[in-house]
Structure formats: C-alpha cells, structure tokens
Amino acid sequence: MSTKMNDVAIEPERYEFRAGSLREFALPRRDFFKFLGAGVAVFAVTKNVFAMQETAPGPRMRFPELPKEINAWLHIGEEGEVTVFTGKVEVGQNVRTSLAQSVADELRVPFSSVQIVMGDTKLTPFDMGTFGSRTTPTMAPQLRRVSAAARDLLVEIAAKEWNVPAQRLRAAGAKVTDPASGKSASYAELARGKALAHAILSEDPITPASEWTIAGKPIPKVDARAFVTGKHQYTPDLRPGSLYFAKILRPPSFGATLISYDDSKTKAMANVVAVRDGDFVGVAAASLGEAERALAALHAEWKEVPQISDRELFAYLKKNVSDKVEDRDIRRLGSIEQGLGGAAHQLQSTFTIAYIAHAPLEPRAAVAEWKNGEMTVWTGTQRPFAVRVEVANALHISEDDVRVIVPDTGSAYGGKHTGDAAVEAARLAKAAGHPVKLIWTREEEFTWAYFRPAGVIEIKSGINAEGKLTAWEFHNYHSGSSGIETPYDVANRLTQYHSVPLILRCGSYRGLAATANHFARETHMDELAQAARLDPLEFRMKNLSDSRLRAVLESVAKTFGWPAKKTEDGQGFGIAGGHEKGSYVATAAEIFVDLATGNVHVVRLVTAFECGAIVNSNGLRNQVIGANIQGLGGALFEAIQFANGRITNPHFASYRVPRFRDVPQIEAVLLDRKDIASAGAGETPIMAVAPAVGNAIFDATGNRLRSLPLVPNGLKQA
Amino acid sequence: MAKPIELKVNGKTFSVKTYSQAPLLFVLRDDLGLTGAKYGCGEGQCGACTVLIDGQPRRSCQYPVSAAVGKAITTIEGLEKNGELHPVQQAFLDEEAFQCAYCTSGMIMSSVALLRQKPNPAEAEIVQFLQGNICRCGTHPRIVAAVRRAVSVSRERRS
Numbered sequence: 001m002s003t004k005m006n007d008v009a010i011e012p013e014r015y016e017f018r019a020g021s022l023r024e025f026a027l028p029r030r031d032f033f034k035f036l037g038a039g040v041a042v043f044a045v046t047k048n049v050f051a052m053q054e055t056a057p058g059p060r061m062r063f064p065e066l067p068k069e070i071n072a073w074l075h076i077g078e079e080g081e082v083t084v085f086t087g088k089v090e091v092g093q094n095v096r097t098s099l100a101q102s103v104a105d106e107l108r109v110p111f112s113s114v115q116i117v118m119g120d121t122k123l124t125p126f127d128m129g130t131f132g133s134r135t136t137p138t139m140a141p142q143l144r145r146v147s148a149a150a151r152d153l154l155v156e157i158a159a160k161e162w163n164v165p166a167q168r169l170r171a172a173g174a175k176v177t178d179p180a181s182g183k184s185a186s187y188a189e190l191a192r193g194k195a196l197a198h199a200i201l202s203e204d205p206i207t208p209a210s211e212w213t214i215a216g217k218p219i220p221k222v223d224a225r226a227f228v229t230g231k232h233q234y235t236p237d238l239r240p241g242s243l244y245f246a247k248i249l250r251p252p253s254f255g256a257t258l259i260s261y262d263d264s265k266t267k268a269m270a271n272v273v274a275v276r277d278g279d280f281v282g283v284a285a286a287s288l289g290e291a292e293r294a295l296a297a298l299h300a301e302w303k304e305v306p307q308i309s310d311r312e313l314f315a316y317l318k319k320n321v322s323d324k325v326e327d328r329d330i331r332r333l334g335s336i337e338q339g340l341g342g343a344a345h346q347l348q349s350t351f352t353i354a355y356i357a358h359a360p361l362e363p364r365a366a367v368a369e370w371k372n373g374e375m376t377v378w379t380g381t382q383r384p385f386a387v388r389v390e391v392a393n394a395l396h397i398s399e400d401d402v403r404v405i406v407p408d409t410g411s412a413y414g415g416k417h418t419g420d421a422a423v424e425a426a427r428l429a430k431a432a433g434h435p436v437k438l439i440w441t442r443e444e445e446f447t448w449a450y451f452r453p454a455g456v457i458e459i460k461s462g463i464n465a466e467g468k469l470t471a472w473e474f475h476n477y478h479s480g481s482s483g484i485e486t487p488y489d490v491a492n493r494l495t496q497y498h499s500v501p502l503i504l505r506c507g508s509y510r511g512l513a514a515t516a517n518h519f520a521r522e523t524h525m526d527e528l529a530q531a532a533r534l535d536p537l538e539f540r541m542k543n544l545s546d547s548r549l550r551a552v553l554e555s556v557a558k559t560f561g562w563p564a565k566k567t568e569d570g571q572g573f574g575i576a577g578g579h580e581k582g583s584y585v586a587t588a589a590e591i592f593v594d595l596a597t598g599n600v601h602v603v604r605l606v607t608a609f610e611c612g613a614i615v616n617s618n619g620l621r622n623q624v625i626g627a628n629i630q631g632l633g634g635a636l637f638e639a640i641q642f643a644n645g646r647i648t649n650p651h652f653a654s655y656r657v658p659r660f661r662d663v664p665q666i667e668a669v670l671l672d673r674k675d676i677a678s679a680g681a682g683e684t685p686i687m688a689v690a691p692a693v694g695n696a697i698f699d700a701t702g703n704r705l706r707s708l709p710l711v712p713n714g715l716k717q718a
Numbered sequence: 719m720a721k722p723i724e725l726k727v728n729g730k731t732f733s734v735k736t737y738s739q740a741p742l743l744f745v746l747r748d749d750l751g752l753t754g755a756k757y758g759c760g761e762g763q764c765g766a767c768t769v770l771i772d773g774q775p776r777r778s779c780q781y782p783v784s785a786a787v788g789k790a791i792t793t794i795e796g797l798e799k800n801g802e803l804h805p806v807q808q809a810f811l812d813e814e815a816f817q818c819a820y821c822t823s824g825m826i827m828s829s830v831a832l833l834r835q836k837p838n839p840a841e842a843e844i845v846q847f848l849q850g851n852i853c854r855c856g857t858h859p860r861i862v863a864a865v866r867r868a869v870s871v872s873r874e875r876r877s
Contacts, residue, residue: 091818092816092817092818092819092820092855093817094817220814221814221816224811224814224816225803225811227816227819227822228803228807228808228810228811228816228822228826229754229794229795229797229798229803229807230752230753230754230755230793230794230795230822230823231754231795232819233753234756234820236753236756236757237747237753239748239751239753245748287736287748288744288748289736289737289740289744358854359854360818360820360854361756361758361764361766361818361820361821361852361853361854362756362758362818362820363757363758408818409818410756410818410819410820411817411818411820411854411855413854439757441760442758442759442760442761442763442764618814622814622817622855622857622860623817625856625857625859626817626855626856626857627856628856629856629858630854630855630856651759651761651763652759652761652763652764652852653761653763657852657854658856658858659849659850659851659852660844660845660846660848660849660851660858660861660862661845661846661849663845663856663858663859666859
C-alpha cells in the first residue's frame with residue numbers, strides 16, 4: 001500500500017513538516033530520539049475538522065481550530081519495540097487495547113510488541129479530549145495511518161539496502177521480505193542505527209476491516225493482571241517522596257462568598273500549609289489526618305445566596321428560557337400546522353429529566369509537584385490538554401511549564417472533562433514546597449463535580465389513519481440537543497433546543513441529552529402506537545426507512561422474541577431504539593411489577609448494537625452491557641436532590657446507583673458491519689434502556705411514566 | 719497523639735506511628751504503601767476498600783486502625799503466592815471481569831471472603847454477598863461469572 005509521505009527520509013534535526021505547526025508539540029525535536037533511542041518515527045498531521053461532541057448547556061467548550069496539528073506519532077526502536085503516542089486516555093473503555101490492536105494490525109507486528117503512551121501533555125500530541133465516542137472513529141484511523149507509513153518507510157529502507165524496487169517487497173510478521181530473492185530483515189534490524197522521521201498527511205489509505213488480522217479479534221485487555229493484583233496505580237495511589245495531603249474548605253452552598261477568614265490556629269500547627277486565594281481555601285499537611293485537623297481549625301464565614309430547589313426545577317426551566325435563539329438550535333421541515341391538520345390522531349406529551357451524577361468510583365483526584373518552576377500534575381481527566389490550560393491560567397504560569405499526566409483512570413463517563421482537583425492540588429503544591437495529593441471525598445464528588453443536565457421535553461405529533469406520522473414537533477428545554485432529531489420518516493417537523501441559564505453546574509455525561517431525547521421520543525412513539533392500535537415495533541417499522549436502525553430493531557426483536565406473550569400479571573415488555581454518533585441501538589425490556597408493593601423489577605434486557613466494523617468484541621460487549629446497567633440507574637432511580645444551593649443526597653446511601661440485585665439478565669447482540677467504518681461505542685448503548693423499561697411498565701400496568709427517573713420510590717408513589 | 723501501632727498485614731508485622739482512630743484504609747495506603755484497597759466513598763457504602771480481617775470482609779475506610787491490632791489483615795497484595803494468582807484473581811482475569819477496574823480489588827476481596835465462608839454458593843448468594851460492592855462500569859454479570867468460575871476451579875482442584 002502506498003502512502004503520501006514526504007519525499008525522502010530526513011534527519012530529525014532538519015526536517016520540516018509539510019503542514020502543521022509544532023505549537024502543541026511539546027517535546028523538543030532534538031530530544032526526540034534521545035528520549036526514545038534510535039529508530040524510525042512517523043508523525044500524523046491531520047487536516048480533519050472533528051465534529052465536536054455536543055457540550056452541555058452553559059459555557060460552551062471553545063477550542064482553537066484543530067487542523068494542521070500533529071495528532072499521533074509512532075516510534076519503532078532498535079529492538080523492534082513499537083511505541084505509540086496519543087493524547088487520548090484510558091478510563092475503562094478499553095481503548096488502550098483496541099488502539100494497540102489497530103496499530104499491530106496495520107504495522108503487521110505482534111500485538112504484544114505495541115506499547116501506547118497516552119494522555120501526557122509533554123509526550124503525546126495535542127488532543128481535544130477523550131469524549132464524544134471519538135477515539136475509535138478518529139484516533140484509530142490516525143494510528144493506522146502512521147503505522148502504514150512506518151511500515152512503508154521500513155520497506156523503503158530495505159529496498160534501498162538491497163537495491164531492489166520497494167514494490168516487490170512485502171511487510172508481514174514484523175519483517176520485510178523479498179519473495180524474489182528470499183531475503184528478509186526484521187523491523188528491528190531495519191530500524192537499528194537509524195534516526196529517521198517522517199510526517200504524513202492524514203488522508204493516507206488504511207487497511208479495510210475485511211482484511212484485518214489483529215483488529216477485529218476479542219483480545220483481552222492489556223495490563224489486565226495489574227488490575228487483579230492491585231498493582232495498577234491510579235492517581236490516588238501515587239506516592240512521591242515527602243508527599244503532603246490536601247483538604248479543601250468548601251463553601252456551605254453554591255455561589256457562597258467568603259466574608260471572613262481566620263487561619264491563625266492552622267498556621268500555628270507544624271508541617272501545615274494553608275492557602276487562601278480569593279474564595280479558595282485549602283490546606284496541606286504531612287498526613288491526611290493532620291490535614292483534616294488543620295482544615296477543622298480554620299474559621300471562615302460565608303455569605304450565601306438564595307437558590308431554587310428541586311421542587312421548583314421544571315417550572316423554573318420553562319420560565320427561564322434564554323432569549324437568545326441560535327439558528328443551529330432550530331430545525332424545520334414542512335409545516336407542523338399542515339401535518340397536524342391532516343392527522344387522524346393528535347398527541348401531546350411532556351417529559352421531565354432529573355439531574356444525575358456520574359459518580360465515578362475513583363473520585364476526582366490529583367497529585368501535583370512544583371519543581372524548578374514547572375508544575376507536573378497527575379490526574380484522572382478526559383481532557384489533559386484542557387486541564388493544562390486550566391492549571392496554567394489558575395497559577396498564572398505558562399502552559400509550557402505545566403505537564404499533565406493521566407494514569408489509566410477509575411472511570412469518567414463524561415464526568416472528568418474539567419481539572420478541578422488538579423487546579424486545587426497545584427495551587428497548594430506551589431505554596432507547600434512538597435508534592436501534594438488531593439482526593440475528593442465522595443460528598444465533594446457528588447456536590448462539586450458537575451451533573452448531567454435536567455430538562456423538560458415537549459412533543460406534539462400527529463398520525464394518519466394508516467398509522468403514518470404526519471407531524472412531529474419536539475422541544476427540549478435545557479437538557480441538550482444530542483440525539484434530538486427523530487430518525488423516523490415525517491414530512492412535517494420542528495425540532496428545537498431551548499437553552500436555559502445554568503442552575504446547577506452541568507456538563508457532559510455518557511450519551512448526554514441523547515438519553516433524555518430518546519426517552520421522550522421513544523416513549524411518545526409508544527403512545528402513538530397505542531393510538532394507532534399497532535404493535536410498538538410494527539408502528540416504528542411503518543415509519544422508518546433507515547436501514548441500520550431497522551436492522552438493530554429487527555435483531556433485538558428476534559433475540560428477545562418480540563412480540564412476547566405475557567404469562568403472568570405484572571409482566572410487561574417494551575422496546576426502543578435510535579442512533580447517535582454513528583452507531584445504532586435497540587433495546588427490548590421485560591419487567592415485572594409487584595402489583596401489591598409497586599416494586600418494579602427489570603427481569604431481562606436485550607440490546608442490539610451496531611457501530612460499523614467491530615474492533616474488539618470482548619471490550620465492546622463489556623461497554624454495551626455496562627452502558628445498559630449504568631442506564632438502568634438513570635432510568636429507574638438516580639436523581640440529584642437539592643435545595644438552597646446544597647445537594648441533599650450527596651452519598652451512595654442516599655443517591656442510589658445500580659447494584660448487583662438490580663442487574664437483570666442481559667444479552668448484547670453485536671452486529672459487525674465490516675463495510676462501515678468503526679464508530680465509537682461508549683455512549684449510544686445507554687440510550688434505549690430508559691424508554692424500553694418505561695414502555696414495559698406501561699405494558700404491564702397501563703401507567704404511562706414520563707419522568708426520569710421512572711420509579712425512584714416504586715410505582716405506587718410514582 | 720500519634721503512637722506506634724503494630725499491625726499484621728499479609729503475614730508480615732509492621733509498626734506504624736498513627737492515631738488510634740485513623741481508618742485502617744489510610745494506614746494501609748499512606749503508611750504501608752499498600753494501595754490496592756481503594757478509597758471510593760469513605761462511608762462503607764461502596765466496598766472498594768474491602769480487606770479481610772481474620773478472614774472476614776471489612777470496609778477498611780470504616781475500621782479504626784486500633785481495632786485491627788493483633789488481627790490478621792489480608793489485602794489484595796497478599797493474595798498472590800509465589801507468582802501464582804489466587805483462584806479468584808485468576809477467575810477475574812479469565813472472565814475479564816472489569817472495565818476501569820477501580821472496584822476490582824474490593825470485588826475480589828469480598829469474593830474471597832464469600833468462598834471461605836461458603837465454597838459452593840448459589841448465584842443468588844453471590845449476588846447477595848456482593849450487594850455492598852459498587853461497580854459503576856456495569857460489569858456485574860462478568861463479576862458473578864468470575865466468582866462462579868473460581869468456585870468450579872476450586873472444586874476441580876479439590877477432587
């Protein structure tokens with residue numbers, strides 16, 4: 001395979017990139033081979049403009065334009081070891097494994113010879129962050145391109161050494177061979193003594209999925225043994241010498257301001273540092289116990305501001321819609337009036353969505369070290385480069401003097417886009433003259449992290465006598481616009497997202513608004529099916545021409561056994577589907593309602609999922625089933641409660657997350673489409689759970705639930 | 719005030735200078751460098767900090783270090799013997815019963831405790847026993863499968 005490489009291999013000291021700047025490329029070039037040893041290196045310079053993941057309402061993420069950036073690089077050392085560098089991070093979604101598979105596949109080397117350096121702002125190229133299900137569709141092809149270019153470079157080296165045309169050589173099994181002469185040389189031999197660097201443009205072709213040999217296999221997670229032995233070091237496990245432990249003084253409520261402060265008792269303590277900087281107050285001490293006592297010895301008074309509570313939330317959201325309407329927030333097709341005029345049935349319904357928390361089991365944490373005018377911060381974040389900016393801005397130092405390193409992290413689910421703990425630890429480390437570790441308590445995590453936004457959704461629709469949609473009007477207030485557009489065929493539609501100023505701090509979440517929008521849409525579709533006296537699946541199919549969505553619905557129906565016959569009172573079945581971020585999902589649910597107690601028990605879930613060509617079905621199955629279980633929490637009982645600027649359920653005892661007894665029998669049906677480019681899979685499989693379960697509850701009881709969570713206190717009080 | 723406390727962890731004796739009410743979790747992690755037990759909530763609600771004390775599963779975040787004196791403490795680091803994983807660790811590895819794996823130490827320690835009490839638990843008993851351990855990634859079915867695998871491997875070894 002040919003690639004569009006720079007014309008010749010050139011020495012690293014003198015090369016220029018054909019495109020792209022080195023602005024974000026922190027490792028000085030001359031140190032590059034010094035750092036890695038001799039060998040062959042390839043850089044990818046992208047021209048792609050990524051489709052941004054929808055951000056939560058509120059301040060939108062602004063990034064400098066991405067084109068003309070190096071976004072991946074790879075090095076083959078003198079022993080044939082392959083090291084790949086990417087700014088993506090591993091948070092349990094298993095991309096350290098799946099990306100290595102793509103590299104091994106394209107480079108034609110054993111999987112075990114590939115190491116990936118991830119999420120280190122000093123070593124890895126700039127990356128916007130690990131979110132929006134972008135790693136598989138964008139980073140995997142980039143790594144394939146650098147791998148293909150490296151492979152071609154090795155072939156060129158061999159061709160030159162053997163004085164034969166490159167076209168007749170073959171690369172396979174970490175070797176270049178010449179079938180004509182029988183000569184062969186390992187990649188290690190070819191890389192030895194070299195210091196060659198190439199830059200490539202990102203359009204170079206890559207191996208199609210039908211020809212994959214290592215990608216596409218259910219390879220076990222790399223470094224798995226370190227997780228079952230407790231040896232893997234997450235951020236909270238790091239223990240640099242002379243470490244101090246931090247505690248932060250939190251205001252009593254959101255938006256409170258510090259009006260008086262006395263740290264005399266704390267300052268009298270030995271080995272304690274206290275910092276006040278604006279409304280930030282933190283302490284660091286030689287042990288966690290001393291830090292806790294130092295914090296308790298601080299005296300502070302705060303001025304609080306009145307705030308709304310969860311009881312008034314949904315009315316408030318409707319009343320406080322922002323006046324500014326952006327064009328991209330409204331999409332129109334045809335005429336709603338005409339569509340409703342021609343309808344045999346009209347239907348209108350309103351849905352509400354509660355705030356929920358990510359509650360990653362590893363809370364926000366950071367270890368910060370200030371040394372020789374440079375700040376190094378280890379932290380579990382999805383956006384190391386954005387955290388670098390946050391830390392630099394907070395400390396008024398140059399970004400060049402900040403290094404952010406992300407150890408493989410104890411989950412995120414969209415909840416770790418910001419660098420709150422990193423900034424706090426860094427501020428204290430700069431003052432302490434010691435490395436500082438900060439681990440947020442669970443209560444801090446539930447209170448001071450951000451939430452998946454709450455929202456109100458209104459739908460107005462019409463169907464004709466044949467059960468075909470004639471009108472579809474959809475309004476989402478505050479919760480967000482991902483997955484907002486209906487996938488069903490309807491000539492007259494109006495879809496609008498209404499932004500509302502933030503009440504609680506909000507941000508990304510696995511699937512974000514797609515879960516809310518699918519819940520409302522797929523519940524409403526169920527209501528329409530009932531109005532049309534059609535089976536819910538049949539009604540959807542009647543209004544659906546998208547073949548990929550039809551395929552997952554058909555697949556789930558087949559495995560689940562839809563339509564299913566009830567065998568006892570309290571049993572119910574529901575189905576829902578949709579697509580988002582290039583992948584397709586359908587979920588069917590069986591539930592049982594104990595009619596005496598009102599308890600709802602989810603008995604069985606079947607989810608069919610299609611995300612193009614599957615890179616690793618083992619990791620994918622884990623993600624799909626995991627998303628289903630996590631989705632059950634938001635569907636059934638998760639809700640953040642708040643009043644007077646305080647979270648009133650900031651503990652696992654009062655904020656219920658799915659536990660073993662909540663887990664139904666779950667089956668994931670994975671559709672492998674080798675003819676379609678791989679999409680990400682972390683988010684979409686969560687979307688159809690809530691509507692499928694809600695529709696099943698209706699099927700069992702005739703009780704139509706239009707609020708998430710559906711049954712926080714069981715059905716009776718719903 | 720801080721005074722020396724003697725602890726028996728994974729068969730070795732350690733002396734640490736700490737406060738008698740300090741949670742065992744932080745003594746293990748910060749004083750002894752045994753970071754396999756995790757802080758997840760500090761409230762005994764998530765099970766990430768589970769260790770064995772005289773064979774019983776205990777939430778080390780809620781366990782004052784003074785109460786552990788004279789008892790045998792086992793952490794995840796103490797399960798592997800001569801480079802060989804404990805059957806429960808091996809089963810978690812074989813089933814790949816983790817995603818982010820932050821809960822894994824606690825899940826394994828709880829499962830080891832269960833199999834000590836009940837070498838042949840029914841699936842419902844596994845579910846019940848692990849109810850206090852939270853996995854946010856939703857890996858529960860594989861975790862149950864891993865415990866079942868450990869049960870059958872141990873049974874084969876015995877026969």
